[in-house]
Amino acid sequence: MKLGNLDQQLEQALDTVSAVLSQPETYTQIGMVVAIYAIAWVVANRIRKYAPFLNAGGDEAGAHPFRKFIGRLGGLIFPILAILLLRISVEVSENLLSQGWLVQAALTISILLIFYSIIRNFIRNRFLASTFKWLGIPLLFLHLVGLLDGLIGILESISVSLGNIEISVYGIARVAIFGSMLFWLGRVSSRTGRDFISHQENLDARTREVAAKLFEVAIFFFIFLLLLQIMGINLTTLAVFGGALGVGLGFGLQAIASNFISGIIILLDRSVSIGDYVELEDGRTGIVRELNMRSTTLETFDGKDVVVPNEKFIAEIFTNWTHKDKSQRYRVDFSVSYDSDVRKLVEIIKEVVASHPQVFSGEDVPFEERPDCEIDSFGDSGINMFVEFWMEGVDDGKNRVGGDLLLMILEALQEHGFEIPFPQREVRVLNERPSAKRKRGD
Structure with a gap:
């Protein structure tokens, strides 16, 4: 009896297939699908020809990360065009041919294929890729064929009440699925944004890093708000609570x-x-x-x-000191005796200072930035002089130029016979008054 029913059902299926194949509308839909794929292929190639940055060849080594991302998006032009044209063809076939099941099936398959292509080309995390393949694709298929609402109703019926909170299997699954998608999108957006900011050469390194961190915080804050909406949490209540909490923290965290x-x-x-x-x-x-x-x-x-x-x-x-211009001016002080030939000394010191490799000197250097030696003041023991010079950076640490110049000046003074004065004091002994002598004689 069972075999008879099976044979009967098989015959009915064959009759249905034969009837479908005998209808001219079926071949018309097949022709529409083939024509749509051909048109989408030609248009996609034209777009990539006139917009080379959309070519998927941007994945070569050393290419800009943003260039790679745009190149991957260019690979989706053909399936997106096909889906758009198939969606229009569904309406046309249902109105003109009174049926569009074949075009609708092609549209469903195209959507599933582009979803799989996005997973393969854009998701690098293996766990997320596997989750989207084995969970996301079946759910998308159920949605496209109209069976997802029934599944949602079954999952919503499986629930547990905890006071005023009702937790259902559908709610948990929705938060898990959409939460994973949102955080994946957040990570992709954050990584793409960081790569784009890191390649902005007009910004200094720390500015790029801080800007990337601010962008990352903004992305995940937005993702967090969307996730709260998916969980069904009222953002108005959260805003009131956050305002009260912010006032309390404002006094304690003011600094x-x-x-x-x-x-x-x-x-x-x-x-x-x-x-x-x-x-x-x-x-x-x-x-x-x-x-x-x-x-x-x-x-x-x-x-x-x-x-x-x-x-x-x-x-x-x-x-x-070094914000807009790394060049700085410094001076070194020294003294010589009063009997020195100062004019000759000035030229010698200029040459000595200019010979230092880190001091700006030469004909290509502006006159006001070349080493200059001058008299500072007349001291008690000698002539106080100084030499001014320009250099790159700060005169300390690795660029300790001042100490080198003092040694070079000392050697130059000794070589040319200039005397460095020592403190001199004149002591005068006055004769005692005669009255004082008489008193001692008495």
Whole structure:
């Protein structure tokens, strides 16, 4: 009896297939699908021809990350065009042919294929890729054939109530699936944004890093809000609670908030950058090594790190020695005796200082930046003189030029017979008064 029913069902299926194949509408739909794929292929090739940046060849080694991403998007032009044309053809076939099941099936298959292509080309994480393949594709298929609503109803019926909160299997699955998708999108967007920002050569390294962190925080904050919406949490209630919490934290974290905002201001106005030599109002100096959102780290020449709150750079006066121009002017003082030939000495000292490799000198250097030796004052023991010079960077640490110049000046003075004066004092002994002698004689 069962075999008879099976034979009967098989015969009915064969009759249905034969009837379908005998209908001219079926071949018309097949022709429409083939024509749509041909048109989409030609148009996609034309677009890639006139827009070379959309070619998937951007994946070669050394290509810009944003270029690679655009190249992968270019590979989706053909399936997207096919889907759009198939969607239009479904409406046309249903109105003109009174049936469009074959075009609808081609549309469903195209959507599944483009979803699989996106997973293969854009998702690098193996776990996420497997999740989307084995869970996302079946759910998408059920949605396209209209069976997903029934499955959702079954999952919603399986629920547990905890007070005023009702937890269903569908709610858990929805949060898990869409949460994974959102955080994956967040990671992709963050990584793409960081790569794009890191290739902006007009920004210094720390500015690029801080800008990338701000972009990452903004992306995941937006993703977090979307996830709350998916979970069904009322954002109005959350906003009221967040406002009350913000007022409470504002009094306790006022200094941290001030430093955070000051860090953003420093980032925008670029008054401090990595590598700048900074002198604070209290006299502490150092090279800027780290510029965080809360504080700035200065490295002194003796290897110590000075952590300075960012608000000090906003509320107090500081000196940035090397912000816009790394060139600096310094002077070295020395003394010679009064019987020295000062005019000859001046020329000798200029030549000696100009011979140092880190001192700006030569005909191509502006006259006002060349070494210059002058008289400073007339001292008690000799003539006080100084020599001014320009150099790249700060005269300390690795660039300790001043000490080298003092040694070179000393050697030059000794070589040419100039005397470095010592402190001189004249002592006069006055004769005692005669009245004092008589008194002692008495």
